Amino acid sequence: MKRREFIATAFAGTAALALSSNAAQAAPHSQENVVFDAQNPGHWKSVEALHVPIIERKGSQITIRTPHPMSEAHYIVSHTVVLDGGKFLDRKTFSWKDQPISEHTLPAGYTGKITVTSTCNLHDFWIKETQI
Template structure:
């Protein structure tokens, strides 16, 4: 008989039901084990990858697609890779993102464009109506921003495509 068995006997009521205190202890122990596993996985992955701060090219061709790494969509680059241009409009730096992709209603379309900064932080996005819009978006850059920008073009069938430009 283990040292744990006598404790179990005291935590079981006359009708065989487990006491509330015992149930809470078991739930707490289970949660501790689950969270401990997540924290441990974070240490194994490493802080830069766990935080997303180092969104490196090893993801290209798998998580997202680029001209250099089109992955399984190598025949889809021309119609899915966003074109990014930076221009001054009314004294403000603006980014224009264009995806050379026809919109076929909800059957096949560009869902949205997302603009990210040098650290892959969110700047802006534009959602498209597949029955009315063309996949062209204009975004205002934060005042004084300069450096790399990244554009994502999301197709409902052919995943997420990434292109960059210098602002």
């Protein structure tokens, strides 16, 4: 292969890879029936009220409650709190014998978005976001 043909082929291949990579990153990734919330309960529509976490704030303390009955066969596994920018704050794991209530302390003076998750052993991963 001549040098010019080689260079042209290499540039064309590199450009094709870059374009396909950018297109893949720009394409929306659907979370339907993967992550659930009050507006998008997916195939769990009939049980959303029992799974969407409730967030209460008093000063720098937040309490998360999931209004879900707890039994050995069906229970809330955990709550997780993530701050703005994806910064992990805390996680509480439950046994079926526990109540699905967790308390977490925000960093001093924190303002911004928090994302809270509630995971059910049968009905998947539920999320709620709020501004603090």
